Amino acid sequence: MPSHETPSPTPLVLPPALARAMPPFPPGAVWLVGAGPGDPGLVTLQAAHALAQADAIYFDALVNEEVLRLARGDCERVFVGKRAGCPSPKQSEITALLVTAARAGKRVVRLKGGDPYVFGRGAEEAQGLVASGTPFRVSPGVTAGIGGLAAAGIPVTHRDVNQSVTLLTAHDASGGLSQRLDWAALSAGSPVLVVYMGFRLMDVIADRLLDAGRPADEPVAVVANATTPRQQVVRTTLGRLAARLDVDNVAPPAIIVVGGVVALAPVLGLAAAAAPEVVEA
Missing domain, CATH: 3.30.950.10 (Tetrapyrrole methylase, C-terminal domain)
Known part of the structure; x- marks a missing residue:
């Protein structure tokens, strides 16, 4: 699965008080992050924090390119989107990619449109992460x-x-x-x-x-x-x-x-x- 074209990065720098309030994102962990319905202004602060920390992002078709700009310039971006009637990776393949990247010591963001747990297959991916023993966190998003x-x-x-x-x-x-x-x-x-x-x-x-x-x-x-x-x-x-x-x-x-x-x-x-x-x- 080819990496997506890298947009010019503009990571969000949180004020120190907010940054200290964010949960830690250690290497080897996966965050299932909601990107919201499209407007990058609707991305949560926790999602922006995760994107700024990520070493690899696996993102869906409905994720706005502007949201991807919140990642670092050296962050790997991989498109794993699904569209009805079009060839797309199987869910098991996506989960395997997340697990492999985490086991390589990367901070991994699985970026999904809207909210990961609202008709977004996030729960299936979470089950796969649990089964593999991969630490993960869910960062909710605004659902469409x-x-x-x-x-x-x-x-x-x-x-x-x-x-x-x-x-x-x-x-x-x-x-x-x-x-x-x-x-x-x-x-x-x-x-x-x-x-x-x-x-x-x-x-x-x-x-x-x-x-x-x-x-x-x-x-x-x-x-x-x-x-x-x-x-x-x-x-x-x-x-x-x-x-x-x-x-x-x-x-x-x-x-x-x-x-x-x-x-x-x-x-x-x-x-x-x-x-x-x-x-x-």
Whole structure:
């Protein structure tokens, strides 16, 4: 797996008081680090600290190049991204790379978009590290299903709209629509649904929800490339999404949110400020 082109480094130097508060990152350890949804300003201080200390970074496809700039110039950067329908390393191969680098005495960062433990296979990698006896730490990140929607002017909760929210992924391990999802229970039990990795199957997902009793005029938003200059926000309805209308000019990665909180976006006025392209159905 080839190393990625090295961006010009600009490691973040923490004030002494904050630096002393950071956990130690010893050689031979692996940190599973969340890079956030895209905007480098949403990287946590702990993540920036880890990147500045790292000897090797293994990063995913959704990691912003600007986040990689927080690493040292001599840090090895290796792309191990997965994309649906494209050749990509197996999970066991990625874990083996992490273990090998750590056993060579390197400080290893496994950099993942969003949060490592939110539909990011971070838990699988952590299990592999435990099995190999490799010391590791998880550094949480801002997940797109919360931070990305906020950038689009959509809160995942509002006291007058919903008292619960469900995060779900459309894919199972094979890359197809998960057969484990109980669409009737999801429809009845959660007023707001946030769907990760559902762009390719958005019409099928909408059909499932309509069959389960969600109304065709329920508000839906598709937020693509959240928190980045390429961010797109399309607000539509569940019925129109089932017909795959209004989304011709949208490209993944994207988050889909279903529920009344979508109607708050124009009221809050954040979508117009954060996204250069907002389409109303």
